[in-house]
Amino acid sequence: MMSLRPPSSEQTGHVTWMDLRSDCLGNNLLGDPVQRSHPVYLPAGYRATDQRYPVLYCLAAYTSAGPAQVAWRNQGENIPARLDRLIEQDRMAPTIVVFPDCYTSLGGNQYVNSSAVGAYADHLINELIPAVDRQFRTIASPQARGVFGKSSGGFGALHLAMDYPGHFAAVASHAGDCGFDRVYARDFAPTAGVLSRHGGDLEAFVKSFWRAKRPGGSDFHALMTLCLAASYSPRPDQPLGLDLPFDLRTCRIKESVWSRWLSFDPLVRVEQDHPQLSELSGLWIDVGRRDQYFIQYGTREFSDRLRHHDVDHEFQEFDGTHSGIDWRFDHSLPWIMERLQCAA
Secondary structure (H helix, E strand, C coil): CCCCCCCCCCCCCEEEEEEEECCCCCCCCCCCCCEEEEEEEECCCHHHCCCCECEEEEECCCCCCHHHHCCCCCCCCCHHHHHHHHHHCCCCCCCEEECCCCCCCCCCCCCCEECCCEEHHHHHHHHHHHHHHHHCCECCCHHHEEEEEECHHHHHHHHHHHHCCCCCCEEEEECCCCCHHHHCHHHHHHHHHHHHCCCCCHHHHHHHHHHCCCCCHHHHHHHHHHHHHHHHCECCCCHHHECCCECCCCCCECHHHHHHHHCCCHHHHHHHHHHHHHCCCEEEEEEECCCCCCHHHHHHHHHHHHHHCCCCCEEEEECCCCCCCHHHHHHHHHHHHCCCCCCC
16 A cells, blocks of 8 residues: 555654642743643653663743644654654664743743743753653753753753753754844834734733734734743833833833843853853754844854854754754754763
8 A cells, every 4th residue: 555654653752741830930920820731752662671861851932832842743743753763763862852831821931030921941940850850760960961942942942051051961952042133123113013002001912812813923923022021121010020122102222121132142142151051062053044033143143153262063054944944853953962971
């Protein structure tokens, strides 16, 4: 009988779910749940032996979260299927992969600590990693631990590597947010237009967004801008606990707020925080040369500055956009796994 689709891997891993209640996320202003269920990929053979495995943490892009990354796909592979294939082909060592659920009412996460969103960086480092090491047969050592992601997840991977050195040995950032002046500022005027339809009432807009039958693209970008502001410029005395970096009426940049955003930009941070990146055994960075969010420009400069500071890294620019780039994991995951401790 004709087989039109590629066959599945013969040796398949297993996705289990780890429930964890977070103290770090308690009383977050958005009212998002503190009890989360995080998917965890266990490689084929995990149940048959007492072997210990390295661990990768996969940070989802904005609009997504861990549960979506392990869901069935009608075309192509979800990440567990990709892992099965890469491991079966001996392109990478078997590994445990954790898919954190860090979704928020602002549509995603930047994986930083924020009074407006929650202490997600602390949650990942101080709660999730220890819980995974307790519950699964991990090699509970930073030398056997890596983090990777694309877009906001790639930014998050770099942020955790710089803010929490000594927890990960290898990092892969695919089209991670970088060069904020070229990536974010272009959305400020359209966001001001969307918010003006709600009288500048941020909370009214967010409530309307979640109740709309068909929110438009401009609505998604406005919600993303609010998520970024909640992450980079929280301000408890303002609506939604955030400070926008532009004036809603004139759209003029508020330099004092914008400077807070820039302090998170990897392109800015590298000047001071490159020593933390130098400590990594593997740093992978890539971006599509046709990225529609213009992340390629800041990423190129980021790589230049890494070289200036003698930070060893792998930089690749591929023919593609910001969309549909999971295929890049075929390149990065074997590369970072080669740089991790894979035996206890």
